[in-house]
Amino acid sequence: CQYFQANTADSKRMYNTANFYIRNTMTGLKKSPEKRTHSEIEVLHYVFTSIQQHNDTKIKELKALKLRNVGGLHCERIMRDVLFKKLIPYPTKEKLFLSYETLDTIFKLTENPVYRRMNSHVNQNAIRKVIAAWTGYFKSLKQYDKTPSAFTGKPHIPGYKKEAAYTAWFSNQVA
Numbered sequence: 001c002q003y004f005q006a007n008t009a010d011s012k013r014m015y016n017t018a019n020f021y022i023r024n025t026m027t028g029l030k031k032s033p034e035k036r037t038h039s040e041i042e043v044l045h046y047v048f049t050s051i052q053q054h055n056d057t058k059i060k061e062l063k064a065l066k067l068r069n070v071g072g073l074h075c076e077r078i079m080r081d082v083l084f085k086k087l088i089p090y091p092t093k094e095k096l097f098l099s100y101e102t103l104d105t106i107f108k109l110t111e112n113p114v115y116r117r118m119n120s121h122v123n124q125n126a127i128r129k130v131i132a133a134w135t136g137y138f139k140s141l142k143q144y145d146k147t148p149s150a151f152t153g154k155p156h157i158p159g160y161k162k163e164a165a166y167t168a169w170f171s172n173q174v175a
Contacts, residue, residue, distance in 0.1 A: 007122055008165035013114045014126035016160045018103050021047070022134060023157070026096040047098065050106040051088045058086050097138075100124075100131045125169035133158035 021043055028040030036044070088102050089095070098106075104127060107115035115123050140155040148154075 004168070005165065007118065007168040007170075010114050010118045011122060011126045011168035012161045012163065012166035014118065014123050015130050015166055017107075017112065017114060018127045018130040019133075019158060019160055021103060021106065022098050022130065025091055025098055029091060029093055029096050046106055046110050047102070048090065050109040051090055051102065053109050054105045055087045097134065100127055103127050103131075119170075121171040121173060122168050125171070126166070129169075130158065 024040045024043035028036050028044045
């Protein structure tokens with residue numbers, strides 16, 4: 001029972017942490033650097049340094065691939081295309097939202113204690129639930145702009161989980 005209590009509590013923490021990163025990235029990028037809060041500065045630092053570290057690693061893999069010259073030019077081009085698809089784009093004012101892959105990479109590279117403490121499928125599912133909540137928010141916002149009469153009010157951004165625990169999704173592999 002204590003195992004499941006710990007996992008559901010950590011699932012809530014992971015959900016809220018991912019939500020915190022998404023919110024602070026979105027608000028921080030909209031502001032000028034001198035007007036950012038301490039939380040926004042810290043989150044943006046972790047976001048940008050983690051993306052840089054991830055992309056540097058992928059580029060080093062590409063350079064190592066070139067040195068080996070595996071399978072000729074055609075094979076190298078295919079591998080380069082595959083590797084560049086694994087590069088994570090930086091968030092911008094035009095594209096503020098952090099993807100699942102970005103959040104997962106950030107939590108891995110920053111050695112987030114909650115992320116590391118949990119089973120990998122459970123923490124990843126908690127991140128996916130936050131992404132799903134934000135995706136639903138953006139969809140409902142678009143629908144609200146088209147037909148506001150279909151709603152009782154303007155949709156609100158996904159909030160933090162306040163309960164002591166949140167559902168932890170276990171995959172077959174974890175079980």
